[in-house]
Amino acid sequence: MESTTNHGTQPNPMPTDASDDITQTGNAHSPRHASPQHSERKQARTFCDDLLAVSQWMAEHNSGDTHPFQLHAPEHCPPSVVQAMSQLNTLTFHDVLNCADGTTGTAGDTAAANTANEFTPIESAPPSLAESLTMLLFSFDEREYAIATQRLMAEQPSTLDEIGKEFNITRERVRQIEKALRNEITTLLDGEFHLSERLAAMFEAEGPILRYATAARIIPELESTVEPEGLAILPLISNLCSPTFSTSDGWLATPSIDDAVKLVKTDLPQAADEYGVVDLAPSASHANAEQRERETRNFTDWLAYSDVMLYKNHAILGRAQGDRAAAVLRVEQHPLTTEEIAERINAGNARSLANRLAVDERIMRVDIGTWALREWGLEEYSGIRQEIRERIERNGGSVRLDALVEELSSQFSISPNSVVTYASTLPFLSSHGVVTLADEERYDVPDANPYDVARMFRIPGGWALRITVNAEHARGSGSILPLAIANILHMRFGDTVELDSPLGVQSVYWTGTSVGLGTIRRFVLDGMIQVGDEALLEFMDDGSFTVELVRPLNGNALHDALALAACPQTADARRALGYLQDAIDAHDCITFAELAARLADRGDADIAALLRRLA
Numbered sequence: 001m002e003s004t005t006n007h008g009t010q011p012n013p014m015p016t017d018a019s020d021d022i023t024q025t026g027n028a029h030s031p032r033h034a035s036p037q038h039s040e041r042k043q044a045r046t047f048c049d050d051l052l053a054v055s056q057w058m059a060e061h062n063s064g065d066t067h068p069f070q071l072h073a074p075e076h077c078p079p080s081v082v083q084a085m086s087q088l089n090t091l092t093f094h095d096v097l098n099c100a101d102g103t104t105g106t107a108g109d110t111a112a113a114n115t116a117n118e119f120t121p122i123e124s125a126p127p128s129l130a131e132s133l134t135m136l137l138f139s140f141d142e143r144e145y146a147i148a149t150q151r152l153m154a155e156q157p158s159t160l161d162e163i164g165k166e167f168n169i170t171r172e173r174v175r176q177i178e179k180a181l182r183n184e185i186t187t188l189l190d191g192e193f194h195l196s197e198r199l200a201a202m203f204e205a206e207g208p209i210l211r212y213a214t215a216a217r218i219i220p221e222l223e224s225t226v227e228p229e230g231l232a233i234l235p236l237i238s239n240l241c242s243p244t245f246s247t248s249d250g251w252l253a254t255p256s257i258d259d260a261v262k263l264v265k266t267d268l269p270q271a272a273d274e275y276g277v278v279d280l281a282p283s284a285s286h287a288n289a290e291q292r293e294r295e296t297r298n299f300t301d302w303l304a305y306s307d308v309m310l311y312k313n314h315a316i317l318g319r320a321q322g323d324r325a326a327a328v329l330r331v332e333q334h335p336l337t338t339e340e341i342a343e344r345i346n347a348g349n350a351r352s353l354a355n356r357l358a359v360d361e362r363i364m365r366v367d368i369g370t371w372a373l374r375e376w377g378l379e380e381y382s383g384i385r386q387e388i389r390e391r392i393e394r395n396g397g398s399v400r401l402d403a404l405v406e407e408l409s410s411q412f413s414i415s416p417n418s419v420v421t422y423a424s425t426l427p428f429l430s431s432h433g434v435v436t437l438a439d440e441e442r443y444d445v446p447d448a449n450p451y452d453v454a455r456m457f458r459i460p461g462g463w464a465l466r467i468t469v470n471a472e473h474a475r476g477s478g479s480i481l482p483l484a485i486a487n488i489l490h491m492r493f494g495d496t497v498e499l500d501s502p503l504g505v506q507s508v509y510w511t512g513t514s515v516g517l518g519t520i521r522r523f524v525l526d527g528m529i530q531v532g533d534e535a536l537l538e539f540m541d542d543g544s545f546t547v548e549l550v551r552p553l554n555g556n557a558l559h560d561a562l563a564l565a566a567c568p569q570t571a572d573a574r575r576a577l578g579y580l581q582d583a584i585d586a587h588d589c590i591t592f593a594e595l596a597a598r599l600a601d602r603g604d605a606d607i608a609a610l611l612r613r614l615a
Contacts, residue, residue, distance in 0.1 A: 055093040064094040129193050130224040133233065136188060137226060140181075143167050147178050152185065153226075153236045186240045195221065196241040199254075203243060207295030209253040209260045209302050222252075251302065264306045269317060275330040275362075276317040280310075311344065321347050322360045326373065329363065335372040351477065368413045381412055384422045385512070388435065392428075398436045425513045426493040450484035454603030457566045457583040462540035463488055464566040466550065469524070469533045476521035481508065486515045488539060499545035503528075506545040523547045536566050561610040573614070580611075591615065 051068070058064055071085040127135070137145060146166065150158040160171035160178075167174075189195045202210075202218050216223045224233045238245060245254040253260040272278045280300065300310050309316040309324055316327040324345040329336060338357070342350040357363050357371050364380045366372045381387070387408055391399050405419045424430040429438040450456050455466040465481070473479065489497055489508060496509040503526055507518035517537070520529075529535045534550040551563040558576055562569055567579035573592075580595055581587045584602070589595045593615035600608040 051096060055096040058093040059097060064097075065092050067092055068096065128224070129189075129195075129221045130226060130233065132188060132192065133185075133236075134226050136185065143169075144177060144181060147174060148181050148185070149229075149231060151178055152181065152239050153231050153233070155232075155235050182240060185236065189237065189240055193221065195219070195237055196243075199237075199241055199245070200243055203245075203254050205291050205294060207298045208255075209251060210298040211301065212247055212250050212252045214298070215252045251305070260302060261306075264303065264308060268308070268315060272315075272317050273330070275327045276323055277327045277330050278315040278317065280313050280315055309345070321345060321353055322356050322363070325353070325357060325371070326360065326362045329371065329373050335366050335370050335378070338369045338371065341371065349475065351475075370413070384408070384414060384418060385427075387412070388419075388423055388428060389437070392435060392437060398434050401430055401433050401435050404435055422513060448482065448484040448487050450482075450488055451585040452602055453482045453484045456482065456484060458585065459538065459566050459583070461542070462538055464536040464538050464548075466534060466536055466564065466566065469529050469531050469535050471531055473520055473529075474524045474531050476519045478519055479517045481515040481517050483515055485517075485539065486510045491515070499539070499543055501545040501547075520547060534564075557610045557613040561607050561614075564607050564610075565604075 055064075055068070058066065067089060069088040069091060071089055137148060140148060147163060150163060160174045163174045164171045190197070198219055202215060206214065206218070212222075222234050222237065225231060226233060234247070238247075243254045244256065245252055246256040246258070247253075248257040251257060251260070268278050269276075280296070303315055304310055307319070309318075309327075311328060312331055314327075314331050316324055316331075318324050318327055325341045325347075328341060328344045336344075338350045338354045341357070342348065342353050347353040354369065358365065362374055363371050364374045364378070365382075366378045367381050370381075372378050382390070388399075388404065391404060391407065401420065401423060404423060405416045408414050408419050409416050420430075422428070423435045427438050429436050450463055451458070453465075457464050457466070465485070467479075485491075485508065486495075491497060491508070491510050493510055496507060496511065499506045499508065503522045506520070509516050509518070520537075523529050524531070529547055529549060536548045536550060538546050538548060540546075550566075551569065553560040553563060558571070558573065559569065562576055562579060565580055565583045567576070567583055570576050570579070577590075577592065577595070581589060584595075584598065586595060586598045589598050592611040596608040596611035596615065599605075599611065
């Protein structure tokens with residue numbers, strides 16, 4: 001597509017040649033000025049005298065309420081003319097008489113008054129840009145009109161060749177006509193409506209990019225249209241006025257939207273530091289504070305639209321949580337907790353964020369749940385267990401418990417009780433107020449008896465642990481298991497085992513103060529369980545794992561007791577007693593009352609209450 005743009009030049013006369021004059025009389029196109037002008041006052045007065053005479057006669061013959069005018073607007077008629085026709089069509093003969101001098105009278109008197117006095121012109125508001133442009137366009141012949149609308153006012157302009165073929169003229173002739181039209185229309189846009197001047201003032205006040213709605217409030221002509229086709233004036237203003245600009249998706253930018261996009265994709269990254277942070281603090285300028293505030297607001301609004309994170313007058317270019325966390329720390333220049341970082345970067349799940357921060361080489365933990373940039377050179381927190389180990393090794397193999405509690409609780413956000421708990425469990429041994437590393441044999445399989453654990457029952461081929469599914473399970477968090485699980489899985493301290501399950505490998509680990517179960521979220525997502533369900537975690541003797549729902553309770557004491565204890569269902573009381581004895585290895589309990597007491601002792605009060613109803 002070829003096009004020429006000259007902003008700020010004076011209008012040049014329309015190029016002509018002898019064989020192709022756009023206004024010559026022999027042209028098949030409509031003439032440049034089609035409406036005749038009646039300038040002789042005598043003719044006007046004769047018309048008014050005739051109209052008044054007719055109106056007087058009609059009024060005297062009871063027809064004063066009829067309408068003297070029945071005008072019909074032709075196609076392509078400008079809106080101002082259509083409006084004038086509509087107003088004339090509403091007049092009655094009475095209205096004509098009243099318009100003469102405000103009172104009715106004889107036709108001769110009224111005609112004399114009109115003859116003696118000149119008509120007083122009706123004052124009206126100056127035409128709008130849309131009205132002026134409509135009148136100008138309709139003064140063009142067919143060829144000029146096509147070039148103006150298809151080249152200067154089109155979002156996707158026709159080429160010079162396309163218009164040349166349409167009117168059987170050369171592309172150079174089209175270019176000449178377009179140049180003249182540019183000059184003529186620019187005179188209207190800038191000479192009468194000062195659009196280039198107003199655009200420059202808007203960008204000076206608002207900055208190079210702003211919401212289109214804001215621009216339209218400042219320069220309403222941007223949203224004007226030319227009737228009757230409803231052609232938008234915006235492309236014309238963009239083509240002929242300066243500074244140049246373009247629009248896209250509710251935005252307006254100078255010199256173009258492409259330049260605004262380049263600012264985000266190229267210029268900002270070049271200005272960012274190693275953490276992807278750009279300081280947006282305004283530099284010294286001649287603009288006043290209000291202008292700087294508007295420009296900054298529009299610019300940051302554009303950055304937010306471009307998915308750039310804004311934080312304390314800084315742009316953060318990274319999009320991954322780790323990148324944004326490091327950038328926030330860079331801006332803050334002091335440690336932040338996991339929750340504080342999650343809130344600032346809108347991370348959602350703080351626990352998942354902590355896992356990401358723990359493996360980010362730029363970030364280190366300086367306290368429980370508190371993070372800093374590694375480049376700051378602060379002391380790294382390695383966890384309670386590692387901190388205890390380091391102090392034992394630093395002190396030659398042992399450390400006093402009270403000194404350990406004092407040091408760790410004062411340096412980190414660790415409670416004294418937590419220090420005591422960790423110091424008393426593997427891999428440590430606390431005896432007589434002194435903490436040491438435990439001997440290797442203490443790492444052996446624990447002797448915790450699974451038959452003594454509440455909610456844990458022997459089932460055919462394995463063990464079942466009854467749990468209530470909660471939101472943490474649904475979110476994917478791990479959970480604590482009784483130490484007896486390490487016993488039945490033959491685990492030593494520090495071990496992690498992987499069990500086969502219908503939905504993939506299930507991990508169980510004993511690396512902390514208790515045994516842990518890896519996430520069972522996949523069972524929730526698969527629909528096998530949901531939050532609030534009573535479910536059985538089944539650890540089978542063959543090394544497999546699965547999750548089953550507890551059978552629904554129905555209010556029958558025997559039925560519900562067997563369901564909660566993961567026993568087969570039966571209505572036979574003696575058989576039910578045997579199932580319950582097998583579940584908790586209580587064959588010495590020969591009545592439901594004795595079983596109830598045993599279950600109560602190990603923490604199964606709900607089943608014990610049901611069995612007491614059967615005693």
